[in-house]
Amino acid sequence: MAALTLLRRGSAPARLLSGTLNARNPCIGATQGCHLRRHFSNNKILVELDEASGVAIMKLNNPPVNSLSLELLTEFCITIEKLEMDRSCRGVILTSAAPKIFSAGLDITEMCGKSAEHYAAFWRAVQELWLTLYGSNMVTIAAINGTSPAAGCLMAMCCDFRIMADNPKYTIGLNETQLGIVAPFWFKDTMTNILGHRLTEQSLQLGQMYTTPEALKIGLVDQLVPEDKVQSTAAAVICNWLAVPAHARQITKSMMRKQNIERLVNHREADIDNFVNFIGKDSIQKSLQVYMDRLKQRKQ
Numbered sequence: 001m002a003a004l005t006l007l008r009r010g011s012a013p014a015r016l017l018s019g020t021l022n023a024r025n026p027c028i029g030a031t032q033g034c035h036l037r038r039h040f041s042n043n044k045i046l047v048e049l050d051e052a053s054g055v056a057i058m059k060l061n062n063p064p065v066n067s068l069s070l071e072l073l074t075e076f077c078i079t080i081e082k083l084e085m086d087r088s089c090r091g092v093i094l095t096s097a098a099p100k101i102f103s104a105g106l107d108i109t110e111m112c113g114k115s116a117e118h119y120a121a122f123w124r125a126v127q128e129l130w131l132t133l134y135g136s137n138m139v140t141i142a143a144i145n146g147t148s149p150a151a152g153c154l155m156a157m158c159c160d161f162r163i164m165a166d167n168p169k170y171t172i173g174l175n176e177t178q179l180g181i182v183a184p185f186w187f188k189d190t191m192t193n194i195l196g197h198r199l200t201e202q203s204l205q206l207g208q209m210y211t212t213p214e215a216l217k218i219g220l221v222d223q224l225v226p227e228d229k230v231q232s233t234a235a236a237v238i239c240n241w242l243a244v245p246a247h248a249r250q251i252t253k254s255m256m257r258k259q260n261i262e263r264l265v266n267h268r269e270a271d272i273d274n275f276v277n278f279i280g281k282d283s284i285q286k287s288l289q290v291y292m293d294r295l296k297q298r299k300q
């Protein structure tokens, strides 16, 4: 069976073929203190790759709130694809460089007062992020060190495992309806695979943001840990995942996700048209403007 990236690219990435190397104990180099670290960054993504463990820490770095602008989305996909092709990388911990915010979701200013061409390019980039992250062969762990609405939550849901900082101020969920917009079918499918149909329906209709204990209870996150333990827990969890023979884990992941991925791949252009038509409506533009104004008023 083809692994996930095959669904999209039609050729086996080198890393897939070499995936079982060191699979019995992938973190052995790290525990023996042989640390070879490579740092690289685009403008808005910081990456630290530990070649000994095969784990990259990928930090969103778009202050103040890590909103997902077209630029960030593009850099995100380039970074994941670069890591995917790098034989020394087999797992990614996705986290935020900003204190208290994992990601504020899509940059709303990219969806306001722009041309149809811009909306189409933006939405294609959002789709690409989902296809790249949800379809990654690598082990992906979300280290959610802050609030995570809408597409911020989507990014976390694309990962294989979610660890969240247990802070009463942090919330997570798909809140799109609260903005007067609608989460598209592939956001919905991603959540349904985690929460089930009934809970997803309720969650999406209400645009519900969950506190951390609520998120743990419904299974939206897998583990809550004190804020200062998020990174170390993610490092320990990813080692367990990397200890599973890579080809078997990847094929299993593909089996679980490929229907959802194929659905978007097969309806990509129609989904872009839907978005452009929807977001360009006067009533939707007005809703987004009201929401942005409210955000700004909260501070006064």
Ligand SMILES: CCCCCCCCCCC/C=C/C(=O)SCCNC(=O)CCNC(=O)[C@H](O)C(C)(C)COP(=O)(O)OP(=O)(O)OC[C@H]1O[C@@H](n2cnc3c(N)ncnc32)[C@H](O)[C@@H]1OP(=O)(O)O
Pocket (backbone or CB within 6 Å): 064, 065, 067, 101, 103, 104, 105, 106, 107, 108, 109, 147, 149, 150, 151, 152, 175, 176, 179, 181, 182, 183, 184, 274, 275, 278, 279, 292, 295, 296, 299
């Ligand atoms: C038929 C069906 C067809 C379907 C077609 C598809 C339809 C469209 C689907 C679109 C899917 C959308 C997904 C999204 O991700 S939408 C974004 C949702 N995000 C939010 O609601 C979060 C909003 N932000 C907040 O709640 C808070 O900012 C936050 C809790 C994240 C942080 O609070 P804090 O108090 O720390 O910071 P501020 O609120 O003061 O924010 C600082 C500045 O950042 C600006 N900001 C915040 N969030 C965003 C954002 N998402 N985009 C752009 N800008 C944002 C905020 O306004 C402040 O700016 P100023 O300093 O200039 O005031």
